[in-house]
Amino acid sequence: MARYESPIVTIEALVIDIAGWWLIVGAIVSGAFLSFGIDRIDEDARGAYAFRPLLIPAILLIWPLVLWRWIKIEARSEEWLRRYQPPRAAHLPLAILLAAGLGFAVIAGLSVQQTWPSQFAPERLSEVAQ
Amino acid sequence: MSVKYVPVQWNRFKWGYDAVLLLGTGLFLWVFIDLAPGVLSHERPINPQIHNARAFGACAFVMLTVILCIGPLARLDRRFLPLLYNRRHFGVLTAMVALSHFYFILNWYFAFSPVDKFEAVLSANTNFNQISGFPFEILGVFALISLLILSATSHDFWMKFLTPPVWKRLHYLIYPTYAAVVGHVMLGTLQDQHNQSFTIIVICGAALVAILHVTAGLKERIQSTKTSGWTKVGLASDIDDGRARIALLPGGDRVAVFRHGDRLSAIANACAHQNGPLGEGRILNCLVTCPWHGFQYNVTNGQSPAPFTEKIPTYNLRVEDGVVFVNPAPNAPGTFVEPVASPLAESTS
Numbered sequence: 259m260a261r262y263e264s265p266i267v268t269i270e271a272l273v274i275d276i277a278g279w280w281l282i283v284g285a286i287v288s289g290a291f292l293s294f295g296i297d298r299i300d301e302d303a304r305g306a307y308a309f310r311p312l313l314i315p316a317i318l319l320i321w322p323l324v325l326w327r328w329i330k331i332e333a334r335s336e337e338w339l340r341r342y343q344p345p346r347a348a349h350l351p352l353a354i355l356l357a358a359g360l361g362f363a364v365i366a367g368l369s370v371q372q373t374w375p376s377q378f379a380p381e382r383l384s385e386v387a388q
Numbered sequence: 389m390s391v392k393y394v395p396v397q398w399n400r401f402k403w404g405y406d407a408v409l410l411l412g413t414g415l416f417l418w419v420f421i422d423l424a425p426g427v428l429s430h431e432r433p434i435n436p437q438i439h440n441a442r443a444f445g446a447c448a449f450v451m452l453t454v455i456l457c458i459g460p461l462a463r464l465d466r467r468f469l470p471l472l473y474n475r476r477h478f479g480v481l482t483a484m485v486a487l488s489h490f491y492f493i494l495n496w497y498f499a500f501s502p503v504d505k506f507e508a509v510l511s512a513n514t515n516f517n518q519i520s521g522f523p524f525e526i527l528g529v530f531a532l533i534s535l536l537i538l539s540a541t542s543h544d545f546w547m548k549f550l551t552p553p554v555w556k557r558l559h560y561l562i563y564p565t566y567a568a569v570v571g572h573v574m575l576g577t578l579q580d581q582h583n584q585s586f587t588i589i590v591i592c593g594a595a596l597v598a599i600l601h602v603t604a605g606l607k608e609r610i611q612s613t614k615t616s617g618w619t620k621v622g623l624a625s626d627i628d629d630g631r632a633r634i635a636l637l638p639g640g641d642r643v644a645v646f647r648h649g650d651r652l653s654a655i656a657n658a659c660a661h662q663n664g665p666l667g668e669g670r671i672l673n674c675l676v677t678c679p680w681h682g683f684q685y686n687v688t689n690g691q692s693p694a695p696f697t698e699k700i701p702t703y704n705l706r707v708e709d710g711v712v713f714v715n716p717a718p719n720a721p722g723t724f725v726e727p728v729a730s731p732l733a734e735s736t737s
Binding site: 269274302306308313353356364 | 541567
């Protein structure tokens with residue numbers, strides 16, 4: 259925390275620190291979930307250990323989601339129907355939004371591209387001074 | 389009881405797919421890194437760090453573009469389905485290539501900053517209120533974090549643990565991610581291109597992705613014709629024995645209508661294991677096998693054969709004048725539904 263010696267804490271420094279704490283909490287959740295939680299909520303994971311290290315990166319990144327699902331499964335508060343209804347109806351609206359987003363990115367990039375004047379070869383406008 | 393998780397469920401196809409993937413990626417990087425100085429003729433001399441960063445960045449963009457084309461292509465033409473089945477390995481490799489791009493950028497452009505490297509990425513440019521000189525680095529950071537989340541949650545476990553609706557919503561992140569990548573490239577490196585070839589390649593890639601996604605979405609919308617609350621599937625005679633026709637329901641889910649001899653049955657198209665497309669499987673003794681990982685279900689009740697315990701929803705069917713209709717409201721997973729007689733079998737018997 260040496261950078262806090264300065265009275266001004268920048269937003270960027272704060273963001274980086276929050277990211278660090280996020281990963282630390284993720285590591286704690288990861289340890290708890292992979293050592294006993296996963297065995298309690300998924301019978302397919304019981305006795306299966308080789309795949310567990312593969313789950314660590316995701317838990318580090320989305321640990322709040324992992325905690326939420328863990329609690330929900332432990333509480334057995336799920337409706338069966340919701341499990342079988344992935345939101346595929348969103349495909350077309352999302353495709354249209356994607357197309358609009360890509361169009362915006364391309365037009366924005368082209369509108370401010372700075373190098374086009376330099377594509378023209380320089381022309382000498384006057385004779386070289388003697 | 390079910391199948392225990394393993395790190396990767398290898399099969400011959402996956403080995404081949406991954407071999408092609410690695411060879412293609414290696415070839416792209418080799419061409420860019422070793423042949424590019426001569427062939428691509430950069431306008432200004434660049435050092436190896438910048439050259440590596442550009443090579444990995446270009447590779448990640450091309451890979452992501454191909455990945456985003458595979459989904460709609462498979463929905464438009466079934467011949468592309470084999471490319472879809474192992475797409476997760478493609479995604480993981482893309483995230484690794486993008487991470488390498490970030491590594492080279494971080495350790496060159498931000499390595500000599502008086503502040504922490506990561507902090508410098510966020511603080512070097514904060515002109516968020518203008519397009520010209522917009523901090524395109526932030527778009528890249530967002531895309532990289534998204535790619536890492538998507539690739540890290542690609543294991544079978546995550547689909548089951550998060551449930552398909554949550555997993556699917558999470559993986560819709562790929563759309564803003566790709567838009568951010570295109571913005572990152574357009575507002576970043578392409579601002580400094582004298583040779584416009586790369587600009588054209590990026591625009592063509594983005595246009596292809598946009599056109600394919602909108603076309604596939606429109607095609608599915610048009611096909612999902614509704615009739616008095618029941619969804620029209622098509623002619624019963626068009627469904628081959630042992631095979632299925634997949635129909636899109638008004639809610640966006642898909643149903644697989646199977647013919648097994650002179651009977652028709654309907655089950656959810658999504659496998660309980662990892663949402664594999666059951667409708668592309670084949671029936672043997674009333675059991676359909678998921679083409680992705682081999683999970684089996686009885687098409688009359690949606691249950692896996694003992695000792696397995698997976699269940700999927702079933703659907704009610706009716707046939708009028710040789711046309712099959714399905715009730716969009718699913719039955720609870722594992723519910724038996726009496727198969728309906730198929731008019732084709734009645735007329736031929």
